Amino acid sequence: xxxxxxxxxxxxxxxxxxxxxxxxxxxxxxxxxxxxxxxxxxxxxxxxxxxxxxxxxxxxxxxxxxxxxxxxxxxxxxxxxxxxxxxxxxxxxxxxxxxxxxxxxxxxxxxxxxxxxxxxxxxxxxxxxxxxxxxxxxxxxxxxxxxxxxxxxxxxxxxxxxxxxxxxxxxxxxxxxxxxxxxxxxxxxxxxxxxxxxxxxxxxxxxxxxxxxxxxxxxxxxxxxxxxxxxxxxxx
Amino acid sequence: xxxxxxxxxxxxxxxxxxxxxxxxxxxxxxxxxxxxxxxxxxxxxxxxxxxxxxxxxxxxxxxxxxxxxxxxxxxxxxxxxxxxxxxxxxxxxxxxxxxxxxxxxxxxxxxxxxxxxxxxxxxxxxxxxxxxxxxxxxxxxxxxxxxxxxxxxxxxxxxxxxxxxxxxxxxxxxxxxxxxxxxxxxxxxxxxxxxxxxxxxxxxxxxxxxxxxxxxxxxxxxxxxxxxxxxxxxxxxxxxxxxxxxxxxxxxxxxxxxxxxxxxxxxxxxxxxxxxxxxxxxxxxxxxxxxxxxxxxxxxxxxxxxxxxxxxxxxxxxxxxxxxxxxxxxxxxxxxxxxxxxxxxxxxxxxxxxxxxxxxxxxxxxxxxxxxxxxxxxxxxxxxxxxxxxxxxxxxxxxxxxxxxxxxxxxxxxxxxxxxxxxxxxxxxxxxxxxxxxxxxxxxxxxxxxxxxxxxxxxxxxxxxxxxxxxxxxxxxxxxxxxxxxxxxxxxxxxxxxxxxxxxxxxxxxxxxxxxxxxxxxxxxxxxxxxxxxxxxxxxxxxxxxxxxxxxxxxxxxxxxxxxxxxxxxxxxxxxxxxxxxxxxxxxxxxxxxxxxxxxxxxxxxxxxxxxxxxxxxxxxxxxxxxxxxxxxxxxxxxxxxxxxxxxxxxx
Numbered sequence: 046x047x048x049x050x051x052x053x054x055x056x057x058x059x060x061x062x063x064x065x066x067x068x069x070x071x072x073x074x075x076x077x078x079x080x081x082x083x084x085x086x087x088x089x090x091x092x093x094x095x096x097x098x099x100x101x102x103x104x105x106x107x108x109x110x111x112x113x114x115x116x117x118x119x120x121x122x123x124x125x126x127x128x129x130x131x132x133x134x135x136x137x138x139x140x141x142x143x144x145x146x147x148x149x150x151x152x153x154x155x156x157x158x159x160x161x162x163x164x165x166x167x168x169x170x171x172x173x174x175x176x177x178x179x180x181x182x183x184x185x186x187x188x189x190x191x192x193x194x195x196x197x198x199x200x201x202x203x204x205x206x207x208x209x210x211x212x213x214x215x216x217x218x219x220x221x222x223x224x225x226x227x228x229x230x231x232x233x234x235x236x237x238x239x240x241x242x243x244x245x246x247x248x249x250x251x252x253x254x255x256x257x258x259x260x261x262x263x264x265x266x267x268x269x270x271x272x273x274x275x276x277x278x279x280x281x
Numbered sequence: 282x283x284x285x286x287x288x289x290x291x292x293x294x295x296x297x298x299x300x301x302x303x304x305x306x307x308x309x310x311x312x313x314x315x316x317x318x319x320x321x322x323x324x325x326x327x328x329x330x331x332x333x334x335x336x337x338x339x340x341x342x343x344x345x346x347x348x349x350x351x352x353x354x355x356x357x358x359x360x361x362x363x364x365x366x367x368x369x370x371x372x373x374x375x376x377x378x379x380x381x382x383x384x385x386x387x388x389x390x391x392x393x394x395x396x397x398x399x400x401x402x403x404x405x406x407x408x409x410x411x412x413x414x415x416x417x418x419x420x421x422x423x424x425x426x427x428x429x430x431x432x433x434x435x436x437x438x439x440x441x442x443x444x445x446x447x448x449x450x451x452x453x454x455x456x457x458x459x460x461x462x463x464x465x466x467x468x469x470x471x472x473x474x475x476x477x478x479x480x481x482x483x484x485x486x487x488x489x490x491x492x493x494x495x496x497x498x499x500x501x502x503x504x505x506x507x508x509x510x511x512x513x514x515x516x517x518x519x520x521x522x523x524x525x526x527x528x529x530x531x532x533x534x535x536x537x538x539x540x541x542x543x544x545x546x547x548x549x550x551x552x553x554x555x556x557x558x559x560x561x562x563x564x565x566x567x568x569x570x571x572x573x574x575x576x577x578x579x580x581x582x583x584x585x586x587x588x589x590x591x592x593x594x595x596x597x598x599x600x601x602x603x604x605x606x607x608x609x610x611x612x613x614x615x616x617x618x619x620x621x622x623x624x625x626x627x628x629x630x631x632x633x634x635x636x637x638x639x640x641x642x643x644x645x646x647x648x649x650x651x652x653x654x655x656x657x658x659x660x661x662x663x664x665x666x667x668x669x670x671x672x673x674x675x676x677x678x679x680x681x682x683x684x685x686x687x688x689x690x691x692x693x694x695x696x697x698x699x700x701x702x703x704x705x706x707x708x709x710x711x712x713x714x715x716x717x718x719x720x721x722x723x724x725x726x727x728x729x730x731x732x733x734x735x736x737x738x739x740x741x742x743x744x745x746x747x748x749x750x751x752x753x754x755x756x757x758x759x760x761x762x763x764x765x766x767x768x769x770x771x772x773x774x775x776x777x778x779x780x781x782x783x784x785x786x787x788x789x790x791x792x793x794x795x796x797x798x799x800x801x802x803x804x805x806x807x808x809x810x811x812x813x814x815x816x817x818x819x820x821x822x823x824x825x826x827x828x829x830x831x832x833x834x835x836x837x838x839x840x841x842x843x844x845x846x847x848x849x850x851x852x853x854x855x856x857x858x859x860x861x862x863x864x865x866x867x868x869x870x871x872x873x874x875x876x877x878x879x880x881x882x883x884x885x886x887x888x889x890x891x892x893x894x895x896x897x898x899x900x901x902x903x904x905x906x907x908x909x910x911x912x913x914x915x916x917x918x919x920x921x922x923x924x925x926x927x928x929x930x931x932x933x
Binding site for chain 2: 244
């Protein structure tokens with residue numbers, strides 16, 4: 046059975062099985078607009094895959110594995126709905142139809158990125174709750190803080206660290222340069238999103254001293270020139 | 282002066298022996314812990330990159346033989362310089378039973394970045410939470426218990442310089458011996474995008490027998506460890522493709538190289554752990570430290586301070602040196618029995634004069650110098666000099682980091698040659714190693730101050746230094762122009778200033794001074810006896826006559842100096858010490874004109890690195906290059922000496 050079809054069934058079962066009761070194949074067929082025979086056949090296949098448990102005449106229930114898969118699709122669907130309506134300003138009806146198609150091809154990574162970009166929405170435009178993610182974080186705030194997405198506001202206002210005067214910390218947006226230099230800077234904690242402050246610069250294009258993660262580092266000018274931090278505009 | 286920095290030869294592992302390796306960032310106190318445990322004297326000081334060679338020591342603990350390995354500091358397991366490679370290779374070879382990870386409590390995040398990598402290596406790890414006293418002063422309180430819980434490994438607070446907690450480290454190591462943690466706590470897991478790829482790769486790796494756990498190897502491969510990939514690709518040719526695909530997936534998602542993503546994820550993870558384990562109470566004392574930093578690295582004031590520090594050291598040593606040396610000479614001469622027999626002259630002119638001249642140099646010039654160098658090292662001033670000197674170093678194609686070994690070269694060229702390992706690329710390292718052999722070491726300073734400085738005045742001594750620096754800069758520029766490649770630039774931690782601990786300064790100065798007393802003084806006395814014997818046998822003139830075309834005709838020196846140049850190969854300070862025995866008088870101005878003295882000091886300063894330095898060069902840069910450098914320096918010295926003679930003779 047194609048992945049898309051299986052996910053549609055799982056999603057429908059999740060909607061119909063509120064409270065954990067068994068779902069009749071007829072109800073499923075009605076919901077998805079298919080013949081009852083196809084619905085029964087599909088449920089039997091899902092049963093073989095370990096996603097649902099099925100007892101003839103009584104109905105089907107989602108297994109733990111099936112529940113997880115269904116929640117995931119649901120989460121993708123609702124995140125997409127939020128994105129389409131809030132960011133792309135699409136009409137809710139159209140957004141729902143679009144999300145139904147897109148949810149099956151959305152990767153888990155894009156799903157996480159979507160969640161962070163939308164600042165962890167709790168519900169879809171209709172007010173239905175969005176199932177939580179399975180990341181090892183305590184809260185959306187912790188997820189945001191850990192990844193510091195603020196620094197990745199694309200293309201807007203990244204300036205070389207050395208173009209600034211000594212002062213308050215700015216977040217690193219990106220670091221360029223030779224592979225081993227970038228790696229070394231990362232090892233020392235100059236990763237994207239980290240606040241770094243310029244302490245002083247030696248004269249005649251000499252090295253700079255920066256403060257990062259509680260340590261002071263001397264960096265050659267050529268290296269520091271390739272560290273880009275948020276400009277004032279981006280920080281505001 | 283030679284102070285050999287060689288570690289003992291790696292001993293064969295004995296049965297029942299426990300091998301503990303000390304691992305951690307640079308400048309966190311690994312060597313201090315090593316010294317406390319083994320009673321040995323590894324150099325310690327407040328700058329990153331002192332330990333560039335692994336050192337070994339043995340400790341008997343409750344009857345158990347425990348071998349402690351002190352490894353050079355590293356920020357990650359991806360070696361970027363020679364010293365880091367030593368650490369990486371040692372760890373990857375799996376020669377340790379237990380890793381003691383020394384971490385700096387004042388910079389928890391950066392230190393835990395390495396810890397997280399060590400924890401997955403499949404070896405038991407004990408954490409030494411070091412510098413807790415300094416952290417407390419800075420208002421940072423680290424909770425060992427909470428850290429222990431997050432890392433799921435033993436954490437012991439230590440103050441290495443005082444020895445607090447170091448023996449608990451051994452107890453803890455014994456307790457975890459042979460019991461590596463095989464699971465990864467949730468607190469040490471990365472984000473799902475990364476974890477998924479780690480899992481894919483480790484499934485592939487788990488089909489093979491590997492020394493490290495598949496998960497650890499997978500992370501390293503995704504981080505772009507090409508050396509590891511080449512090695513593992515021999516076991517499984519599918520690996521390079523698999524790594525390439527997974528890396529691409531990662532970097533496409535985030536538009537950053539995969540290694541950056543993993544580093545970011547790891548920092549996010551250690552940031553969470555550090556945040557949960559530390560509390561900040563106050564920022565007391567921060568203001569003063571900032572003020573000190575502002576002054577010592579100020580664009581103008583910083584250079585003024587640096588120059589003042591250097592000049593006052595030179596002035597101090599030349600005054601103290603001359604005073605002590607003449608004091609010792611007077612004391613000895615007042616005892617001179619003036620025995621008329623031939624053996625009396627031999628013993629006195631050979632033995633006693635050699636002894637007091639050597640002691641004068643040792644106590645007057647070397648000992649004060651070593652004390653000052655130790656103070657400089659322990660205070661944390663050296664990295665500031667590296668910062669100030671970075672731009673000037675560009676003139677000779679180096680960056681500021683090279684100035685640290687070059688400054689230690691003022692003490693002795695041998696550790697400086699080895700110390701150049703902290704420089705990342707081979708070209709820079711070779712240039713720095715070459716130049717460090719031309720830096721006037723303490724022995725040469727003794728020659729300069731003991732002859733020119735004492736009899737011609739400090740300005741002439743300064744002139745010699747200026748000539749030497751001019752040669753170093755000229756040669757550096759020449760090498761910079763001719764050798765291919767370019768320098769990447771300085772990346773160096775600037776540690777906070779610390780008050781030097783007098784006990785440590787004394788110990789360290791003594792550790793450098795002792796080899797001089799033990800080997801150089803007897804050597805000088807023997808050399809002095811030999812020269813006196815040769816003179817009495819009328820054989821000295823033959824040797825000096827053989828060298829006279831160079832010494833007398835080209836350099837305009839008295840013939841007797843010839844033998845000094847030969848002895849000076851062994852030890853440079855021997856040349857000035859034995860000057861008295863060769864000339865058969867301590868009244869140098871009566872046998873040498875000022876011009877001759879200047880030329881003599883100049884040639885001694887330049888003509889050859891001493892035998893110990895040549896050996897160190899051979900090991901660091903290869904024997905071919907060591908030979909070449911030696912030949913160049915002999916040529917340079919003879920050339921410079923001849924020119925100086927012809928320029929100065931009409932003037933003075």
